[in-house]
Amino acid sequence: MSDHQVQRLRVTFGIGQHVKYISHLDLMRAWERALRRARVGVAYSEGFNPRPKLVFAAALPVGFTASAEVVDILLEQPTDLQRFAVAVEAQLPVGLELVSVTEVPTASPSLPSQVTAAEYRVLIETKEPPERIQALLDRLLASDTLLRVRQRPQGAKQYDLRPLVHRLWLIGPQEEGVAVGMLLQASAQGTGRPDEVMAELDMADAVRGIERVSLKFAASG
């Protein structure tokens, strides 16, 4: 009901090794059920098939881990943040980790519309020295265009990956290779994927793990 004093909570959470293979729909379901178990008073949509009011910032591809995914949760009643956090944390499956809970104005713009970019950390297994990897990164950054084709259900679509790569850098040596960092555009104007960047570097087969470190939001957030 619109005259309820509703509350909008912005939850930041991690997706660890144990749950990295679940799909976005699976994740939504897991959150819905955890929230039901926690009995924190999530608000529901009206109509034939009421759904809990959860809005995720951006879907995470299957297989990726994440440190700071974001979801907005609408509550029917205003709730103490600490109480909410404790109740929810107790119900999260291993692998889903609560990082923070803040309150945002209910009239804030929709969360997904505020996403502008995403930072990734890619683990590569390689015997190549870091300098060689750096050279490959530099070469990609030096290109003007990186034309690629994406297969869509509606048909193949050509796009330019280069402008979607905002930053690309070598993080440093790892156990079996190196870690590469990248900041990629994520918006209605185009979304870059880390696996596509790795394919452009001819290192797709060397990828051992991809982590979404954080999402970037428009200033108003």
Add this chain to the structure above:
Amino acid sequence: MIVSQKALDRFLPNVTMPARYAGGEWNAVHKDWSQIAVKVALAYPDVYEVGMSNLGLAILYELLNQQPDVVAERVYAPWMDMEMAMRRTGTAAFSLESRHNLCDFDIIGFSLQYELNYSNVLTLLDLAGIPLHAAQRGAEWPLIIAGGSGAYNPEPMADFFDLFVVGEGEEVLLELVNLYKDWGGVSDTDSLRKDAFLRRAASIEGIYVPSLYHIDYKPDGTIQQIMPRGTDTPLPVRKRLVSQLPSAPVRPVVPFVKAIHDRAAVEIMRGCTRGCRFCQAGMIYRPVRERPLSAVLQIAGQLLENTGYEEIGLVSLSSTDHTCIEAMVRELSQRYQEQRVSISLPSLRTDAFSVELAQIIQRTRKSGLTFAPEAGSERLRSVINKGVTAADLLQTAEAAYASGWLRIKLYFMIGLPTETMEDVLAIADLVKAVRSIGLRFHGKRAQVNISVSTFIPKPHTTFQWLPLADAEEIAERQRALRRELPRHGVHLSWSDASRTWLEAALSRGDRRLGEVVLRAWELGARFDAWDEAYQPQVWQQAFEKSQIDPAFYAYRKRPVDEVLPWNLIDVGVESAFLWDEYQRSLRGEPSQDCRQGCLDCGLRTAFELQQCPQLAIPDQA
């Protein structure tokens, strides 16, 4: 041996739905193996989403894990791409919880619910490095056992299992586990010791040990005699009945992946009193035991608290027959409506679905309602003892459409005994009548979905002696029905003819089919229940190579005095009763619901039942 995360990460990203194999679900039980006396792997030989919908394994999982020194973990059949990846990387079949190699378990229990899953059993054994034939396995191998509806005719799979659990598993499985504990378990290569163990196990009621029986065949291929080895070997083996309906699981594993049945399931009743003549479940799961209303409410509450599911399923063979069903649905609806928890009643009787019930469920309704009139004409419905009249169906359709449902699903069968073309075309009349009711309430939005499958005679039923209907005749009837059905507002689905003969042969097969199953599997048979995986030619080849004609099992009418392979299993219902019902069916005479009065099927005597059926008392909340 444990499969590491790192090893899995190498290929899981490249298979379909990797979450099937990742585990980590809410309520999954992880125990310290060093504290465990008996490790049991519960295996469902189909993909994760199907296996996770099986209530039987959920019951056993919770039951076994409640024992402090026993652990139960789950394993499901790997899809073909996963099997390939596992073979390529040398990854053994592993359990979801601890990722232990299946071979590390003491007992591996398979749930056999569908004949077309049989090939997947062999995949799991093979991927665990376990010899497929029971005869090849000494005491150093895990005990390989099976239960479920397939255990009621265990013969086609008798080669592969050390023993079968026939009937309700709750008590007998614990008895078996305790026997195993007392026996000192494995690490003993003396095969005589394993034989002695199996002999001891065979003395537990409900346990069938195939190696203790020898089958003699007549020249015509039928069974001459089933010979027990040893004086102590029971023949027949009686199914196990639990003395009281045990407590239901209240902390089931909640999958991340969407399971076929994605809800909190409460088993409200076991057995069915209708006595439909085609139905195996009705015969093998009787007597009826209803769960009291108060127990159902309590279980539902605990389930929702422990799982967070958004739907409760009131599960049984015929839920609307439960004495307290209306009060149950009303109470649950009242309690959980605010939490937006919906209630589903999966098995609806057309003649017991009231307007009241419709109105209660519709408050939190989801998709469509399903009913199973099964036959198009009254005459044929009487033959198969499906006591539903056309008036019942139309009244029900009215109640459903009036309460807001847009879609009604109807199940029918063709190839039923004494069926004529007239009976088949009567299906179209019924469907048109239902549709016109829908049109009245919802105009063009009203939908009738019908599913027409081919009747397959099953063991332990009234029609167990009958042949499968001729394939050409079935095809002709399907064509005729398709022509008669309206093209708009009616959606039609058929069962696949290329699989019907196989299911028919396997379900009423004998021990000699073990060779065929193995051959088919070696030739690449996998997931035969799935359209995208089934290869009929592989099975045809397997039958040919084994020089066995599947028609012998599927298309042959059997005389009443023939020794049937499943005669060695006693479900409590007498053969004479089934034969009598068969004669009645030929005369078109229905039989009453045994709630109305006992028909003397034999169960009462066989199990010395004080109360049959065992009903919940109404008005006790």
